Amino acid sequence: MTGIHGRRGPFTDGDTVQLTDPKGRMHTITLHEGGTFHSHKGKVEHDDLLGRPEGSVVRSNTGTAYVALRPLLIDYTLSMKRGATIVYPKDAAQVMVEADIFPGARVVEAGAGSGAMSNWLLRAVGEKGMVHSYERRADFAEIARKNVERFYGGPHPAWTLTVGDLVEELDETDVDRVFLDMLAPWECLDAVARALIPGGLLCCYVATTTQLSRVVEELREDERFYEPRSWETMLRTWHVEGLAVRPDHRMIGHTGFLVVARRLADGVEAPERRRRPAKGAYGQDYEASRAAAGGAAKGAPAGPAPAQAPAAPAAGEAAVQEAPAQETPGRDAAAGDAAAE
Numbered sequence: 597m598t599g600i601h602g603r604r605g606p607f608t609d610g611d612t613v614q615l616t617d618p619k620g621r622m623h624t625i626t627l628h629e630g631g632t633f634h635s636h637k638g639k640v641e642h643d644d645l646l647g648r649p650e651g652s653v654v655r656s657n658t659g660t661a662y663v664a665l666r667p668l669l670i671d672y673t674l675s676m677k678r679g680a681t682i683v684y685p686k687d688a689a690q691v692m693v694e695a696d697i698f699p700g701a702r703v704v705e706a707g708a709g710s711g712a713m714s715n716w717l718l719r720a721v722g723e724k725g726m727v728h729s730y731e732r733r734a735d736f737a738e739i740a741r742k743n744v745e746r747f748y749g750g751p752h753p754a755w756t757l758t759v760g761d762l763v764e765e766l767d768e769t770d771v772d773r774v775f776l777d778m779l780a781p782w783e784c785l786d787a788v789a790r791a792l793i794p795g796g797l798l799c800c801y802v803a804t805t806t807q808l809s810r811v812v813e814e815l816r817e818d819e820r821f822y823e824p825r826s827w828e829t830m831l832r833t834w835h836v837e838g839l840a841v842r843p844d845h846r847m848i849g850h851t852g853f854l855v856v857a858r859r860l861a862d863g864v865e866a867p868e869r870r871r872r873p874a875k876g877a878y879g880q881d882y883e884a885s886r887a888a889a890g891g892a893a894k895g896a897p898a899g900p901a902p903a904q905a906p907a908a909p910a911a912g913e914a915a916v917q918e919a920p921a922q923e924t925p926g927r928d929a930a931a932g933d934a935a936a937e
């Protein structure tokens with residue numbers, strides 16, 4: 597059921613169905629003839645749902661009403677079993693657009709983790725595309741496989757899952773897009789650069805500023821990628837009820853940062869950046885690896901990349917804040933960068 601099949605029409609045996617009670621609590625069940633769903637609000641017979649249209653309301657034997665719907669991928673993602681932390685759906689949505697995941701694309705992903713991103717990628721590339729996922733932990737790979745197969749109702753024809761380290765195992769070439777969600781994506785840059793086609797795109801999802809700094813600087817240093825772009829998204833949901841229309845009191849404050857960079861053609865040299873780094877961005881307090889970013893960066897000691905993510909970005913950021921604001925940035929410059937450059 598990679599396409600429309602299994603997502604439309606009356607409920608049938610084997611369908612995954614989400615039952616939502618009056619308090620909004622969701623229960624995901626798989627329908628079987630003669631099956632029963634039990635909760636502390638009583639039991640619901642699967643036969644009461646089989647053959648009925650999606651959006652039906654069923655009652656338990658104690659009278660509790662449940663709305664029955666096939667889960668959307670976002671519902672499924674948030675309720676499925678997890679091993680590793682998943683890509684949060686708002687970020688997966690960003691990846692689809694900003695990393696330009698298109699039908700028929702050849703995509704490499706690591707680590708597969710719980711398979712959340714694998715599901716989104718597979719949906720976007722479709723049956724004629726390819727998603728090669730790598731996961732170095734066998735136990736997580738198993739969870740990812742189950743989560744993908746459960747969502748698509750069996751093995752997806754466009755998916756392969758390799759248990760192993762991307763750096764050692766990646767042998768695909770002519771890859772359009774690479775998505776890395778892991779602790780140390782910079783360790784994979786050489787393997788990724790070899791796999792990507794010229795113009796291909798690498799997208800990294802990292803949780804901390806130290807990771808963000810390191811992956812961006814190492815992308816610059818690598819010189820096979822064009823200037824990376826970084827951002828995060830914040831999602832604020834709203835309470836809308838009569839005259840009480842306001843942002844919800846709670847929100848998810850932080851999930852992760854996204855970085856994208858395009859693969860340059862072999863043998864070319866990236867043009868020097870027009871906007872020079874802020875004075876002090878790569879100054880004496882900056883200890884991490886750094887690209888020959890021109891201008892202020894050129895006098896700074898290059899030094900080897902530290903084993904740990906750098907502590908220095910805080911100093912870099914301080915310098916950034918002191919730098920005078922320049923003209924309005926284009927799409928390639930997030931607000932922070934505008935001050936930096």
Ligand SMILES: C[S@@+](CC[C@H](N)C(=O)[O-])C[C@H]1O[C@@H](n2cnc3c(N)ncnc32)[C@H](O)[C@@H]1O
Nearest residue numbers: 680682683707709710711712713732761762778
């Ligand atoms: C945060 S999880 C990924 C979650 C996944 N994107 C999802 O949405 O379900 C990071 C995973 O990357 C795996 N990992 C880290 N480095 C790796 C590498 N070099 N090759 C393959 N897997 C790696 C880890 O074992 C971990 O399961």
